[in-house]
Structure formats: structure tokens, C-alpha cells
Amino acid sequence: MNVSFDYVIAGAGTAGCVLARRLLERTDATVALLEVGGPADRDEVIRADIPAVTSLWGNPEVAWLHRTVPQPGLGGREVDIPQGRVVGGSGSINALMYVRGNPGDFDHWRSLGNPxxxxxxxxxxxxxxxxxxxxxSSLRGGTGPLHVARYREPSQATKAFLSAATKLGYADGDWDYNGDRQAGGAFVYQSTREGGERRSSTATAYLEPVLTDRRLTVVTGTLIDRVELAGTKAVGVRLAPGGDLVRASREVIVSCGTLSSPAVLMRSGIGPPAHLAEHGIDPRVILPGVGQNLHDHLLVGVGYASQVDLAPPELIAEGGLFTEISHDVPELQFFFGPVQFIDDEYRTEGPGFTFAPVLLHPRSRGELLxxxxxxxxxxxVNPRYLEQEADVRVLVRGISLxxxxxxTPAFTxxxxxxxxxxxxxxxxxYVRRSATTVWHPVGTCAMGSGDAAVVDAExxxxxxxxxxxVDASIMPAITSGNTNAPTIMIAERAADLITASGEGLIAAGGER
Ligand SMILES: Cc1cc2nc3c(=O)[nH]c(=O)nc-3n(C[C@H](O)[C@H](O)[C@H](O)COP(=O)(O)OP(=O)(O)OC[C@H]3O[C@@H](n4cnc5c(N)ncnc54)[C@H](O)[C@@H]3O)c2cc1C
Known part of the structure; x- marks a missing residue:
């Protein structure tokens, strides 16, 4: 295959599917969307219930089975971090929680030099x-592709969780944490198809409706090796193993996700020169930040046996709580669900429920090589989990909370x-022995203008x-909550920047 398109998008994950749709809608361009995984319409992928989702995470047919190097902060443990390897990417195998993040997260990004x-x-x-x-409303969208709904049938335990949060002085649970205020407890929002029973990802919500567009070519089952450079201009994407070149007359957009995009750049000769040379790669563009700044959310489980039977939930977490601790953004998010989401050694027969405090803003930073x-x-993959003592303290505080x-009497x-x-x-x-990933790696191609930055504000x-x-790797700092919604936002903004030559049509108040 030696072919040419206007835009070549490498990686059909959460971000890649958004970009393909928006570029088709807003230009007359041809678009190639390249993906190593298969199509997203497999039944087990689009089912949203709990056993179906968790079984995907160890399945190499739909997931990259990344595992960290031994983590000293976790007593030397290696941690599995599956990532989606299927159209829709991690959004096709994720837990469907829909959390935009805290307004302060994005104001922080801007303050880091990102106008x-x-x-x-x-x-x-x-x-x-x-x-x-x-x-x-002024805060919520009504006509976009992705259906977002509140969790429908929370268990008795989750209702108790929200009243317990109220008793401790947090705001009550009947409001929208994606709206004007995040702190407090709430039932989770999820991205599902209307009717609620099926997964909605960017593969189903954005890509599926434009699959018949003749300007779109989706190639699945194709492994991307690198970006082809002519001098310092990207001219296409080189595939493995045959070395076929897919040419791009306008732009190449790498959307392979936090654990793959930096590797694609490095194989292209873009990155830290000494490391590239170690692997026999000719350094073409010196960018020491490629692969650096890796960070992720971590959780610990605080599990209880239950006196009452609890039906299995549809999602891992039915309720959530964001606590305000410092710097205007919450330090802890809680997942709460009527399941024993704790290590095997602690589990017991019978019903149970789990509070899972999540470290939202880790100080520890790692790298990908x-x-x-x-x-x-x-x-x-070396996130250097819990290298900083402050991160441990936040999780210990989460257990106490x-x-x-x-x-509280709510659980009597x-x-x-x-x-x-x-x-x-x-x-x-306990924290060092049991903390584990929430599968939200970000930051390895960070946006900014300093020496450590990989991409600029466009x-x-x-x-x-x-x-x-364009993907979760560009986040300079992780958001206060699950990372799919902000990744979709990043791709929406990117499409706007690409098609408006940097002006940002939507942000400038223009209509699609
Ligand atoms: C198990 C799990 C549960 C999660 N739960 C939630 C949740 O409940 N709520 C939430 O908001 N977020 C959740 N997340 C996180 C969220 O889904 C991700 O942050 C988001 O999907 C990242 O999008 P992305 O576009 O950056 O990368 P991805 O969606 O991972 O897309 C990258 C794509 O590029 C492809 N690719 C990579 N390398 C190559 C290559 N060399 N050649 C060809 N193709 C390649 C991949 O196969 C993949 O399809 C979860 C993630 C996981 C893995």
C-alpha cells in the first residue's frame, strides 16, 4: 500500500475517532485512520456490564498488555496497565465513567504557558x-455525538455512601459534578447508548455514523512503525512489517495513546538523542521531553462485608466523591461500588462494598523508554508510582476518610x-502493597513551551x-477524574485548531 491522503491519523482510539469524524465534517479532505486492532463492533466490546468489561482487560485481541517495570514505591511490584487495542482504543474497553475534570485543572494547563x-x-x-x-444548558451539551447519562439504579449501599458524604459535610448527591461544581458526592455519569444498556465510545458515537463516507479510509490490523520525515517535515506514516508508506499531503496526526505515541515519535527519530542512539535510531529532532512526565491515577481499596445482599452493578463504581484538599482542585476522588474491589487475599464469600480512594494529582513523575x-x-513503562512520600500520605488520608x-449512621x-x-x-x-493503576496514564508528549514540552499549544x-x-499524552498534568472525557475534549479542540488554521472556530464563538 503506497497511497496518499490529506490527513493521516495514526491510532483509532478515543481521540483518533473524534478527529476522523470532525475532519470529514468540516473539510473536503480525505482521511486515513490507521489502527492495529480490529473493529469495535464485537459483542463483548460493546456490552457494558461488569464481567464483560473486566474480561477485556487481559485479552490481547483487544488490549495492549502493558506492564510496568518493578516499582520500588510499590515494594517492587510490576503493575498491569492494559490499554485498548481495537477501534475506539481504551474507550472501547474502559469502565464508562464520564468525568470532565475540575475547571482548575485546565486553568492550570493555561498557566503552564498554553494560551x-x-x-x-x-x-x-x-x-x-x-x-x-x-x-x-450553559454548561452541558445537548446535540453532540456522545450520550451521557446518570447511573440509573444505584444500590442501597451506594445511596448510603452519598448520605454518609452529606453527614460528613460534603454536598449532597443529587447534582451534576460535570457542571459548575465538582466537590462532593454524586452518582456517576456514564457514556452509554440511549437506553443505557450498550457501550458508547468514540468508535460508536463518532466514527460509526461516518464509516460510509467515501473520503474516509479506515485500515484495521495495521501496525504503525513511525512517522516518515523529509527533513523536518512529516510526509506520512510508515507501516510495519512491510514498510509501506501512507502519505499525508496536509498533516500526520499521532493518536496512539500515552503508552504508544512517544514510542512512535522516538522510532521516527524525535526524542532524547542519547536514548535514540542506544537503539540505533538516527536522532532527527531533539526533544528530551518525549516519553517523560509519565503519571497516572492510583487507587487503594477499602472493602467491607455487607449485611444485605447487593445486586452486581453495571459499572465498577456507582457513586463518586471528590474532596477538596489543596490548590483549588480535589486531591482525592472516591469510587464507590457494591462489589469487593480489593485484592484476592482480603475477599470473602458473600456481598460486600468498596470505597476506592484515588490519588488525583500524583507528585511522582516517571518515564517511558x-x-x-x-x-x-x-x-x-516506568511511572515511578509513589516515589514521592506526599502521594502515599494522600492515599492514607483516603483510607481514613x-x-x-x-x-456514619448511613451504613447502619x-x-x-x-x-x-x-x-x-x-x-x-497497605498502600505500598496494594495501590494499583486506574488505567489513566497521561503526559508523555506534554503540551507546553519549555525544554520538557513535546507539542505546542496547537x-x-x-x-x-x-x-x-492528539491524545491523552499531551496533558501536561493529569485531570481531577477519569481521563476519557478530557481526551475527547482535546480531540475536539484539535479538530478545531486544524481546520481553522489555529484560530479555534468554536472557541471564537463560531458555529460548526
Ligand atoms: C481498563 C480501562 C478503564 C478505564 N476506565 C475509564 C473510565 O471509566 N472513564 C474514563 O473517563 N476513562 C477511563 N479510562 C481511560 C480512558 O479510556 C483513556 O484515557 C482514553 O481512552 C485515552 O484515549 P487516547 O486516544 O489517548 O488513547 P487510546 O484510546 O488508548 O487509543 C490509542 C489507539 O492507538 C492504537 N495504537 C497504539 N499504537 C499503535 C501502533 N503502533 N500501530 C497502530 N495502532 C496503534 C491503539 O490500539 C488504540 O486503539 C480507562 C482506561 C482503561 C484502559
Whole structure:
């Protein structure tokens, strides 16, 4: 295959599917969308219930089975971080929670030297994505591709969780944490198809409706090796193993996700020169930040046996709580669900429920390096989880808060004994022994203008023309919540930047 398109999008994940749709809608261009995984319409992929989702995470047919190198902060453990390997990417295998993040997260991005990435600038893109079941408002979108609905049938335990949060002084649970205020407890919002029973990802919501467009070519089952450069201009994407070139007359957009996009750049000769040279790659563009700044959300489970039967939930978490601790943004998010979401050694027969405090803003920063120059070989993933003591302290505080919630009268008649960590356990060692990923790696192609930045505020790779990165890897700092909705927002904004030559039509108040 030696063919040419106007735009070549490498990676048909959450971001790639949004971009393909918007570029087709807003230009007369031809678009190639290249993906190593298969189509997203497999039954087990689009079912949203709990067992179906979790079984996808170890399935190499739909997931990249990334595993970290040993993590000293976790007692030397290696942690599995599956990522989607199917059209729709991680959004096709994720847990469907819909969380935009805190306005302060995006104002922080802007303050890092990224003009027009503050919350007020980005709100139009969140709205453009969304078909909110409550209808449009100044804060929510009503006509976008992605259906967003509140969790429908929370269990008795989850209702108790929300009243416990109220008793501890957090705002009550009947409001919209994606609206004007995030802190407090709420039932989760999820991205599902209307009717609720089927997964809605960007593959189903954005891509499916334009699959018959003749200007779109979707190639599945194709492994991307690297971006082809002519000097410092991106001219196409080189495929493996045959080396076919898919040419791009306008732009190449890399959307391979946080654990793959930096590897694609490095194989293209864009990155830290000494590391590239170690693998026999000719350094073409020196960008020391490629693969750096890797960070992720971590959770620990605080599990209880239940006195009452609890039906299995549709999602892992039915309720959530964001706590305000510092710097205007929440430090902790809680997932709460009527399941025993704790390590096997703590589980018991019978019903249970789990509070899972999530470290929202880790101080620890890690890196991603190539294992070899071969595109089929997974990179070395080293998030340096819990390297910073402050991160441990936040999770210990989360355990204490979980216990305070469980001890309120709201759980009387429901709460049985604490299964994990258990009353006699040292909390710091429990955190280091059991903390695990929430599958939200970000930051390896960070947006900004300093030496560590990889892309500029228009997501163009520094020092290269005709090349952008558009996916979760560009987040300079992780958001206060699950990362799919902000990744969709990033791709919406990118489409706007690409088609308006940097002006940003939506942000400037223009209509699609
Ligand atoms: C198990 C799990 C649960 C999650 N739960 C939630 C949740 O409940 N709510 C939430 O908001 N977020 C959740 N997330 C996170 C969220 O889904 C991701 O942040 C988001 O999907 C990232 O989008 P992306 O476009 O950056 O990358 P991805 O969606 O991962 O897309 C990257 C795509 O590029 C392809 N690709 C990569 N390398 C190559 C290559 N060399 N050649 C060809 N193709 C390639 C991949 O196969 C993939 O399809 C979860 C993630 C996981 C994995």
C-alpha cells in the first residue's frame, strides 16, 4: 500500500475517532485512520456490564498488555496497565465513567504557558462532544455525538455512601459534578447508548455514523512503525512489517495513546538523542521531553462485608466523591461500588462494598523508554508510582476518610466487618502493597513551551512541520477524574485548531 491522503491519523482510539469524524465534517479532505486492532463492533466490546468489561482487560485481541517495570514505591511490584487495542482504543474497553475534570485543572494547563486552554476556553469543546440526557444548558451539551447519562439504579449501599458524604459535610448527591461544581458526592455519569444498556465510545458515537463516507479510509490490523520525515517535515506514516508508506499531503496526526505515541515519535527519530542512539535510531529532532512526565491515577481499596445482599452493578463504581484538599482542585476522588474491589487475599464469600480512594494529582513523575526499535515490542513503562512520600500520605488520608464514611449512621444495618485493609494493618505498608493503576496514564508528549514540552499549544510537535500529537499524552498534568472525557475534549479542540488554521472556530464563538 503506497497511497496518499490529506490527513493521516495514526491510532483509532478515543481521540483518533473524534478527529476522523470532525475532519470529514468540516473539510473536503480525505482521511486515513490507521489502527492495529480490529473493529469495535464485537459483542463483548460493546456490552457494558461488569464481567464483560473486566474480561477485556487481559485479552490481547483487544488490549495492549502493558506492564510496568518493578516499582520500588510499590515494594517492587510490576503493575498491569492494559490499554485498548481495537477501534475506539481504551474507550472501547474502559469502565464508562464520564468525568470532565475540575475547571482548575485546565486553568492550570493555561498557566503552564498554553494560551486558550483554560476552562472557559475549553467548555465549548466539552459541550460539542455531549448529548446530555438532561438537555443542553450553559454548561452541558445537548446535540453532540456522545450520550451521557446518570447511573440509573444505584444500590442501597451506594445511596448510603452519598448520605454518609452529606453527614460528613460534603454536598449532597443529587447534582451534576460535570457542571459548575465538582466537590462532593454524586452518582456517576456514564457514556452509554440511549437506553443505557450498550457501550458508547468514540468508535460508536463518532466514527460509526461516518464509516460510509467515501473520503474516509479506515485500515484495521495495521501496525504503525513511525512517522516518515523529509527533513523536518512529516510526509506520512510508515507501516510495519512491510514498510509501506501512507502519505499525508496536509498533516500526520499521532493518536496512539500515552503508552504508544512517544514510542512512535522516538522510532521516527524525535526524542532524547542519547536514548535514540542506544537503539540505533538516527536522532532527527531533539526533544528530551518525549516519553517523560509519565503519571497516572492510583487507587487503594477499602472493602467491607455487607449485611444485605447487593445486586452486581453495571459499572465498577456507582457513586463518586471528590474532596477538596489543596490548590483549588480535589486531591482525592472516591469510587464507590457494591462489589469487593480489593485484592484476592482480603475477599470473602458473600456481598460486600468498596470505597476506592484515588490519588488525583500524583507528585511522582516517571518515564517511558523504548525496549527496542521494533514496533511490535512493548516499551519500558516506568511511572515511578509513589516515589514521592506526599502521594502515599494522600492515599492514607483516603483510607481514613473511607473509614469515617463507613462509620456514619448511613451504613447502619448495611456495614459488616472491614475486610481491607483491616483494623490492625499499617496503612503506609497497605498502600505500598496494594495501590494499583486506574488505567489513566497521561503526559508523555506534554503540551507546553519549555525544554520538557513535546507539542505546542496547537498540539504541533516542536521542531517538526505537518505533525501533531492528539491524545491523552499531551496533558501536561493529569485531570481531577477519569481521563476519557478530557481526551475527547482535546480531540475536539484539535479538530478545531486544524481546520481553522489555529484560530479555534468554536472557541471564537463560531458555529460548526
Ligand atoms: C481498563 C480501562 C478503564 C478505564 N476506565 C475509564 C473510565 O471509566 N472513564 C474514563 O473517563 N476513562 C477511563 N479510562 C481511560 C480512558 O479510556 C483513556 O484515557 C482514553 O481512552 C485515552 O484515549 P487516547 O486516544 O489517548 O488513547 P487510546 O484510546 O488508548 O487509543 C490509542 C489507539 O492507538 C492504537 N495504537 C497504539 N499504537 C499503535 C501502533 N503502533 N500501530 C497502530 N495502532 C496503534 C491503539 O490500539 C488504540 O486503539 C480507562 C482506561 C482503561 C484502559
Amino acid at each position: 486558550r486552554w483554560g476552562y472557559a476556553d475549553l467548555l465549548p469543546y466539552f459541550k460539542a462532544a455531549e448529548r446530555y440526557e438532561g438537555g443542553p 523504548l525496549r527496542s526499535a521494533h514496533p511490535a515490542e512493548l516499551p519500558l 473511607a473509614r469515617e464514611l463507613a462509620a 444495618g448495611i456495614r459488616d466487618r472491614e475486610l481491607a485493609p483491616g483494623p490492625d494493618t499499617d496503612l503506609v505498608s 498540539l504541533r510537535v516542536h521542531g517538526v512541520t505537518g505533525l501533531r500529537v
